[in-house]
Amino acid sequence: MFPDPKRRSVKICGITQPQQAGVLFALGADAVGINLWPKSKRHMPLEVAVGGLQDVAGKNALVAVLVNPDAALLDAAVSSQLFQALQLHGDETPAEVERLMKRGVNVIKALQVRDEASLAQIGEFACDSILLDAYNPGTYGGGGHAFPWELAVRAREMFPQKQILLSGGLTPDNVKQAVEQTQPVAVDVASGVESLPGSKDLLQVARFIAEARDGWVKAAGDSAS
Numbered sequence: 001m002f003p004d005p006k007r008r009s010v011k012i013c014g015i016t017q018p019q020q021a022g023v024l025f026a027l028g029a030d031a032v033g034i035n036l037w038p039k040s041k042r043h044m045p046l047e048v049a050v051g052g053l054q055d056v057a058g059k060n061a062l063v064a065v066l067v068n069p070d071a072a073l074l075d076a077a078v079s080s081q082l083f084q085a086l087q088l089h090g091d092e093t094p095a096e097v098e099r100l101m102k103r104g105v106n107v108i109k110a111l112q113v114r115d116e117a118s119l120a121q122i123g124e125f126a127c128d129s130i131l132l133d134a135y136n137p138g139t140y141g142g143g144g145h146a147f148p149w150e151l152a153v154r155a156r157e158m159f160p161q162k163q164i165l166l167s168g169g170l171t172p173d174n175v176k177q178a179v180e181q182t183q184p185v186a187v188d189v190a191s192g193v194e195s196l197p198g199s200k201d202l203l204q205v206a207r208f209i210a211e212a213r214d215g216w217v218k219a220a221g222d223s224a225s
């Protein structure tokens, strides 16, 4: 299950070669994101995902990233049974999220956050999992922009029942500090661990995972002392 409320997780997002998924799981990724939005630099067509990811999908968490998907893509993604969750990263409404949930789909709603007032939108969505990304009008994600992490801390205080996932501009250099400060249930990275868009740099991925885990360990130590 992703995200698992009982476990802190790292999601590596946006591979363009299906064969990279197994390598990322072997390095310790808890989830791998497959970007089904055709305009993304990290797009993987659903047919390619279905053809190349069956083996890993049975044992690992794959997450489909979608931006304002039409009904046909949504239905095809759900019925492929490849994904443990759908990450809706566009302008999807609370009603659309609820409709999917009624179909038994595990939804992660991504929201761009600009200031404290923008956090109110979290409460409009019925899904348990909310992914916070940087405010960047006219774009949908994957741009490597961070937002003030105090907003993620505030989101957890305002909505303690939600699982808050942190994304936006995370890198091996800043993820430990981000995790320590915000203590999210999961972190998600696309551009911060790449050599080229869609091609993950394995050394950066390994460092990112280790640094994120150190952040959670440090946060647990701080709250125990």
Ligand SMILES: O=C(O)c1ccccc1N[C@@H]1O[C@H](COP(=O)(O)O)[C@@H](O)[C@H]1O
Binding pocket: 013, 014, 033, 035, 037, 040, 041, 042, 065, 067, 089, 131, 133, 140, 141, 142, 143, 144, 145, 167, 168, 169, 170, 188, 189, 190, 191, 192
């Ligand atoms: O990665 C993309 O190309 C992308 C496109 C459209 C929507 C979401 C996308 N990726 C998600 O964006 C955030 C932040 O990415 P980054 O680490 O700042 O590059 C992340 O959740 C990706 O899953």
